[in-house]
Amino acid sequence: MESLYYIGLATGDGSGYAFLKVNEGPIDENPVLFCSTDGYINLVASNFKELLTLxxxxxxxxxxxxxxxxxxxxxxxxxxxxxxxxxxxxxxNRHILVIQSEEEAEVKSEEIIRTANDKYGKNLQEFISHLY
Structure with a gap:
């Protein structure tokens, strides 16, 4: 079963980021979730480097x-x-993609989030189903 590993705060209201451990590789190569204080859990990146880009x-x-x-x-x-x-x-300095403009932000962020959801959406749903 998938497991959750807290990364840290994402917003000032207490929402946070967490890894959804779905593979045996390094933890930073697992998908990243945003867990809001409103109760929503959304995939935002396929790995830690993509979160840093966002x-x-x-x-x-x-x-x-x-x-x-x-x-x-x-x-x-x-x-x-x-x-x-x-x-x-x-x-x-670490060769991690940096979003430089508003136009790039719209396109690249949607691409990162959609790819993570296409790749790991089934894992997230399975994890959530075990919570209830």
Whole structure:
């Protein structure tokens, strides 16, 4: 059975990220979930590197019910957090994709989230079914 490994807070309201352990490989190669305080659990990335890429959007995830995918959207692309430049430099030094524009954010974030759901959606549903 799949198991959950907490990564850390995702938003100021207590929502968080967790790995859904589905394979025997390193933990950071497992899919990443966003678990909202509203009770929604959404796949957001196929692995930790993809989550780091999503975080370069500098916005919290928005979730919905099981019928909808999570999204990342920064409504003011020019207004970033103080540490974003350092974070981006750190990622670039490790050859991790950095999203550089609002247009790229929309396309790339949807691609990352959709791929994770296509690849691991069945695992998430199986995990959730064991909770009830």
């Amino acid at each position: 975080l370069t959007i500098d916005a919290g995830p928005m979730t919905g019910d099981e019928e909808k995918l999570a999204t990342y959207y920064n409504d003011d692309w020019d207004d970033h957090s103080n540490a974003r430049a350092d974070f981006v430099a750190w990622l670039e």
